[in-house]
Amino acid sequence: MTATTTPHSAGPAAAGCVTAGTAAADATATDPAASDTPAADLDERIRRNPGAHRILTGDRPTGPLHLGHYFGTLQNRVRLQRLGVELFIVIPDYQVITDRDVADRLAEHTENLVLDYLAIGIDPDRATIFTHSAVPALNQLLLPFLSLVSVAELNRNPTVKDEIAHSRQSAVNGLMLTYPVHQAADILFCKASVVPVGRDQLPHLEITRTVARRFNERYPHPDGTAVFPRPEAMLSAAPLLLGTDGGKMSKSRGNAIPLSADEDTTARLIKGAKTDTERRIGYDPDARPEVSSLVLLAALCQDRAPEAVADEIGDGGSAALKRTVTEAVNDHLRPIRARRAELAADRGYVRQVLRAGADRANSVAEATLDEVRAVMGSA
Ligand code: ATP
Ligand code: MG
Numbered sequence: 230m231t232a233t234t235t236p237h238s239a240g241p242a243a244a245g246c247v248t249a250g251t252a253a254a255d256a257t258a259t260d261p262a263a264s265d266t267p268a269a270d271l272d273e274r275i276r277r278n279p280g281a282h283r284i285l286t287g288d289r290p291t292g293p294l295h296l297g298h299y300f301g302t303l304q305n306r307v308r309l310q311r312l313g314v315e316l317f318i319v320i321p322d323y324q325v326i327t328d329r330d331v332a333d334r335l336a337e338h339t340e341n342l343v344l345d346y347l348a349i350g351i352d353p354d355r356a357t358i359f360t361h362s363a364v365p366a367l368n369q370l371l372l373p374f375l376s377l378v379s380v381a382e383l384n385r386n387p388t389v390k391d392e393i394a395h396s397r398q399s400a401v402n403g404l405m406l407t408y409p410v411h412q413a414a415d416i417l418f419c420k421a422s423v424v425p426v427g428r429d430q431l432p433h434l435e436i437t438r439t440v441a442r443r444f445n446e447r448y449p450h451p452d453g454t455a456v457f458p459r460p461e462a463m464l465s466a467a468p469l470l471l472g473t474d475g476g477k478m479s480k481s482r483g484n485a486i487p488l489s490a491d492e493d494t495t496a497r498l499i500k501g502a503k504t505d506t507e508r509r510i511g512y513d514p515d516a517r518p519e520v521s522s523l524v525l526l527a528a529l530c531q532d533r534a535p536e537a538v539a540d541e542i543g544d545g546g547s548a549a550l551k552r553t554v555t556e557a558v559n560d561h562l563r564p565i566r567a568r569r570a571e572l573a574a575d576r577g578y579v580r581q582v583l584r585a586g587a588d589r590a591n592s593v594a595e596a597t598l599d600e601v602r603a604v605m606g607s608a
Contacts, residue, residue, distance in 0.1 A: 306351060
């Protein structure tokens with residue numbers, strides 16, 4: 230089946246991306262995932278030769294996808310798929326138990342993610358959508374990859390530190406520290422070259438790039454080719470959308486506006502969003518992060534510049550800002566929500582998409598594992 234909806238323009242997010250930094254050459258240095266320079270360079274390279282690229286990205290099945298996902302990474306996935314780039318989406322179910330003891334409603338969350346993907350316009354006939362647990366070869370890649378990263382490197386990952394701070398566990402478990410290496414396996418098994426993500430993922434992508442480089446150096450291929458590419462992060466114009474409490478909008482932090490929420494719920498959530506007391510609305514992400522994130526949200530929905538949105542609201546204060554944002558979000562998501570409601574009637578189809586994705590991901594992963602075994606000299 231081919232998804233037919235979502236002819237939304239990719240909006241300002243479409244143009245925004247950052248390219249990967251230059252990799253250091255020595256064995257201890259890590260490989261920055263991105264510089265701070267927004268650049269159309271990566272985009273331009275993809276446009277020139279979409280067939281030469283592969284995308285891997287994913288979302289934890291911890292709850293419904295939200296606006297941070299949509300403007301942070303989902304729009305880029307749809308846009309790049311439409312350009313002709315092959316898309317892999319991992320639903321990392323084992324990653325759920327990094328910050329909680331037991332995964333809650335795993336199958337339901339997983340199916341809901343797939344519904345969101347299809348509703349926003351990801352074409353399941355051309356994408357490989359799979360759960361981590363359905364592809365055992367990923368765990369075999371993890372072992373050699375773990376040997377390429379030091380404990381100190383794992384310990385200093387700022388995103389992991391933030392997640393530990395928000396964790397529901399009293400003690401940090403081993404998976405919490407090592408899941409970024411698991412992610413390296415998720416990305417490298419299909420030799421992805423581009424990873425559309427939010428800003429919190431940059432330290433993880435740095436680990437992936439480091440793993441790829443060190444693996445290639447330690448296990449050179451006899452014909453001189455590198456086994457793994459060093460994937461580049463693609464950030465959007467909204468790499469860190471804030472939630473209603475002013476922190477990173479997250480599925481697990483009770484501060485998100487879900488894509489699948491109804492219009493009244495969306496209005497209620499936005500009404501409760503943190504702002505500030507200044508009456509004049511402006512766009513200044515450093516000085517006024519919460520107000521600016523709301524302004525940006527309206528701007529992305531309306532495909533306008535945030536400054537223009539702020540000027541229009543002028544002295545209207547937070548109430549006017551929230552009215553504008555609510556209307557913009559509900560207008561933008563209306564066709565997506567309608568499409569999602571249609572798709573939700575056929576859960577069997579969703580499960581079929583996951584089965585087909587697992588089959589394809591397994592064959593790609595087995596082929597990569599064969600290469601890995603060969604260069605490592607396994608029998
Ligand atoms: P959880 O709270 O369970 O960790 P999450 O909301 O952080 O959920 P993830 O599944 O961890 O979502 O992240 C999926 C993808 O969405 C990643 O690429 C991540 O960078 C991106 N992303 C998540 N939240 C935001 C956000 N607020 N702004 C921009 N991108 C985001
Ligand atoms: Mg997260």
